[in-house]
Amino acid sequence: MGYRDELDTPCLIVHEPILRRNVEEMAAFARQQGVALRPHFKTHKTAEIARMQREAGAIGFTCAKLGEAEALADAGVADDVLLAYQIVGEQKLRRLLALMDRITVTVAVDGVDGAAALSAACRDAGKTLDVRLEINTGLDRAGVLPGEPALALAREVVQMPGLRLTGIMTHEGHVARARNADELAEIAQRAGTAMVETAALLRANGIPVDTVSVGSTPASWYTPTVSGITEMRPGTYVFNDNSAFRFGRVGVDGCALRVLATVISRPAPDQAVIDAGSKTLAMDPPQGRAGHGYIVEYPDATIARLSEEHGVVLLPPGLEGLQVGERVEIIPNHVCPVVNLQDELCLVRDGAVVDRWPVVARGKVR
Amino acid sequence: MGYRDELDTPCLIVHEPILRRNVEEMAAFARQQGVALRPHFKTHKTAEIARMQREAGAIGFTCAKLGEAEALADAGVADDVLLAYQIVGEQKLRRLLALMDRITVTVAVDGVDGAAALSAACRDAGKTLDVRLEINTGLDRAGVLPGEPALALAREVVQMPGLRLTGIMTHEGHVARARNADELAEIAQRAGTAMVETAALLRANGIPVDTVSVGSTPASWYTPTVSGITEMRPGTYVFNDNSAFRFGRVGVDGCALRVLATVISRPAPDQAVIDAGSKTLAMDPPQGRAGHGYIVEYPDATIARLSEEHGVVLLPPGLEGLQVGERVEIIPNHVCPVVNLQDELCLVRDGAVVDRWPVVARGKVR
Numbered sequence: 001m002g003y004r005d006e007l008d009t010p011c012l013i014v015h016e017p018i019l020r021r022n023v024e025e026m027a028a029f030a031r032q033q034g035v036a037l038r039p040h041f042k043t044h045k046t047a048e049i050a051r052m053q054r055e056a057g058a059i060g061f062t063c064a065k066l067g068e069a070e071a072l073a074d075a076g077v078a079d080d081v082l083l084a085y086q087i088v089g090e091q092k093l094r095r096l097l098a099l100m101d102r103i104t105v106t107v108a109v110d111g112v113d114g115a116a117a118l119s120a121a122c123r124d125a126g127k128t129l130d131v132r133l134e135i136n137t138g139l140d141r142a143g144v145l146p147g148e149p150a151l152a153l154a155r156e157v158v159q160m161p162g163l164r165l166t167g168i169m170t171h172e173g174h175v176a177r178a179r180n181a182d183e184l185a186e187i188a189q190r191a192g193t194a195m196v197e198t199a200a201l202l203r204a205n206g207i208p209v210d211t212v213s214v215g216s217t218p219a220s221w222y223t224p225t226v227s228g229i230t231e232m233r234p235g236t237y238v239f240n241d242n243s244a245f246r247f248g249r250v251g252v253d254g255c256a257l258r259v260l261a262t263v264i265s266r267p268a269p270d271q272a273v274i275d276a277g278s279k280t281l282a283m284d285p286p287q288g289r290a291g292h293g294y295i296v297e298y299p300d301a302t303i304a305r306l307s308e309e310h311g312v313v314l315l316p317p318g319l320e321g322l323q324v325g326e327r328v329e330i331i332p333n334h335v336c337p338v339v340n341l342q343d344e345l346c347l348v349r350d351g352a353v354v355d356r357w358p359v360v361a362r363g364k365v366r
Numbered sequence: 367m368g369y370r371d372e373l374d375t376p377c378l379i380v381h382e383p384i385l386r387r388n389v390e391e392m393a394a395f396a397r398q399q400g401v402a403l404r405p406h407f408k409t410h411k412t413a414e415i416a417r418m419q420r421e422a423g424a425i426g427f428t429c430a431k432l433g434e435a436e437a438l439a440d441a442g443v444a445d446d447v448l449l450a451y452q453i454v455g456e457q458k459l460r461r462l463l464a465l466m467d468r469i470t471v472t473v474a475v476d477g478v479d480g481a482a483a484l485s486a487a488c489r490d491a492g493k494t495l496d497v498r499l500e501i502n503t504g505l506d507r508a509g510v511l512p513g514e515p516a517l518a519l520a521r522e523v524v525q526m527p528g529l530r531l532t533g534i535m536t537h538e539g540h541v542a543r544a545r546n547a548d549e550l551a552e553i554a555q556r557a558g559t560a561m562v563e564t565a566a567l568l569r570a571n572g573i574p575v576d577t578v579s580v581g582s583t584p585a586s587w588y589t590p591t592v593s594g595i596t597e598m599r600p601g602t603y604v605f606n607d608n609s610a611f612r613f614g615r616v617g618v619d620g621c622a623l624r625v626l627a628t629v630i631s632r633p634a635p636d637q638a639v640i641d642a643g644s645k646t647l648a649m650d651p652p653q654g655r656a657g658h659g660y661i662v663e664y665p666d667a668t669i670a671r672l673s674e675e676h677g678v679v680l681l682p683p684g685l686e687g688l689q690v691g692e693r694v695e696i697i698p699n700h701v702c703p704v705v706n707l708q709d710e711l712c713l714v715r716d717g718a719v720v721d722r723w724p725v726v727a728r729g730k731v732r
Contacts, residue, residue: 008457008732042674064675085675086630088641088691091374110631113690141676142631142639173673264452265476265508273508275454279706279731283649307539308408308702309430309451309731310507324479325454336674340645340707343729363709363728365645365675366374 002351004327009262010276012342016349018256026237027056035224040235043336045361047075062233067364073102080104086114093121108134110144115157122162130166137191138174146194154207167211175219181247188219192226241335246288258329272322274311284334293330368717370693375628376642378708382715384622392603393422401590406601409702411727413441428599433730439468446470452480459487474500476510481523488528496532503557505540512560520573533577541585547613554585558592607701612654624695638688640677650700659696
């Protein structure tokens with residue numbers, strides 16, 4: 001029996017040959033650009049794919065939350081993690097200090113208050129923590145602005161006991177606002193240039209900057225090409241998703257992860273209901289095409305509405321199919337939150353389930 | 367140390383006195399209306415709150431997915447579950463037959479194909495399954511239309527071996543489209559009337575209809591008041607959320623569940639970043655007010671944007687506070703998917719953590 005009939009739905013399947021090709025392609029690109037590859041763990045959250053990335057040449061991993069880094073350490077896969085996130089609060093400082101006994105950890109800082117608390121905790125523990133300045137190159141989330149504001153913060157941080165400033169980092173996720181491929185390349189390269197110029201400014205003021213790090217899968221082919229960037233941190237590339245469709249960079253055959261779903265109701269000629277709702281597909285808005293995911297077998301159908309356990313699919317006039325009991329594969333709009341909703345990934349190859357990998361960092365939001 | 371300092375964030379706290387009051391109020395309302403209360407388990411997914419609901423008088427529970435009903439049976443809390451969902455596929459039919467050996471199960475049907483598959487499975491197993499027709503009273507998700515279409519389906523279902531038609535049900539979730547309280551009441555009562563009229567039509571044609579069931583927390587105060595409704599299935603009422611604010615029915619002091627979050631960055635005078643993003647607050651759109659949740663301590667601040675681990679909060683001019691390290695309580699837009707993202711609920715009372723309850727049905731989407 002093939003995987004499409006064998007598995008209960010909704011579930012996540014990963015086409016293993018596509019996954020493997022994606023992992024190798026990005027590693028080859030990083031090598032070719034001469035930049036270090038430090039993939040973001042949050043996309044897959046599995047020990048097995050982390051191992052695959054290491055074997056392909058990743059120097060370490062990026063995590064957002066401490067719990068993700070702890071999961072990587074527990075799995076014995078990573079000895080070098082960048083927490084691309086501000087670590088704040090007594091509980092987290094204790095956990096950070098404990099993690100530093102197990103693996104090499106670097107933490108993002110973007111303000112004096114947060115850095116001072118890290119410094120005090122490390123000084124009291126007699127430890128030294130590597131930190132990187134998080135630079136806001138346009139996403140307007142966390143981060144200090146490039147240029148003079150970054151320099152001012154760097155001057156403070158280098159004075160703080162217990163901290164060692166080793167570089168700067170940004171997440172140029174605002175490339176998602178681009179309306180076409182040229183604009184995406186332009187935004188990415190502007191972000192890369194701001195990073196390189198900020199690094200130069202810091203160095204000119206006597207502050208050593210070893211690492212100049214950027215990260216975002218859609219921007220992967222642009223930001224790291226700016227001369228002076230030393231590290232890239234893509235995440236989504238292992239699976240790809242609808243956001244990668246946007247400008248034709250990746251097609252369906254580059255999307256490794258799909259939601260396997262079953263049609264459970266056919267209440268009207270132009271409407272089908274699938275058993276994948278927001279608790280499976282997540283509610284991240286589409287980029288570049290309508291609906292809550294791309295149905296591989298019916299690209300002209302639209303997943304128009306989601307409630308928690310229902311996906312309402314609208315069929316264009318004349319489209320046959322999507323009968324009760326039929327199964328479909330859906331490429332999600334944003335793959336990372338979709339993985340976070342499940343306990344395992346079902347690996348498939350040549351039409352058969354070949355493995356099941358636990359999502360070890362599912363729900364690790366602390 | 368109080369719970370606000372003691373707990374690591376982001377996490378879910380439940381104010382136990384509010385929870386208890388909400389559970390009792392809805393039970394009292396159902397008694398007063400003379401309708402049976404069959405709460406939806408999906409909101410809280412915990413054995414402890416299910417037990418509380420039973421003790422307050424719930425006759426059984428509603429679930430969407432088999433996995434939720436299995437979790438309830440495993441916890442020993444429920445002996446009577448309505449699956450308000452179409453059960454489709456070989457794996458699920460096997461699980462349904464196994465569950466029928468453990469507890470009383472009723473399943474929704476809304477079409478001949480799905481009902482025929484249920485019938486064949488039950489007939490082959492020598493069992494009889496109670497089914498209810500799911501009626502589409504306006505939500506336009508699953509369900510057969512009221513009146514003649516429902517009668518036509520009922521005529522088919524009553525002929526099917528292995529099935530016993532025991533009633534009709536609807537989810538009048540389309541009350542969320544109302545723009546004011548009067549409109550909400552009107553939509554709810556229209557749905558209730560359609561149900562009662564459909565039940566009358568079936569009975570007039572010799573088809574027994576024991577149960578006429580409706581369900582939706584915002585509609586709770588309206589639909590069940592229509593004469594002839596015999597059962598209500600609210601879910602969210604145990605916690606309430608932003609959707610309940612809309613027309614003033616419930617205030618902050620009626621919202622039992624909050625996300626406890628920490629400010630991790632203060633990148634600009636008018637901007638704070640909290641450690642609760644879409645992986646904690648979920649991405650369900652707001653109803654009636656802007657943003658991705660209601661910050662209890664700062665009702666004038668707006669959670670303007672979410673990424674997975676970041677919530678970007680915009681502060682109106684002149685608002686002080688939200689400094690790095692500060693903690694806030696957030697009432698989510700939609701509480702059900704928020705619970706589904708966490709492994710436990712932290713019960714608090716009089717400023718202290720008094721219990722931790724596992725979310726036993728988290729991720730049970732199959």
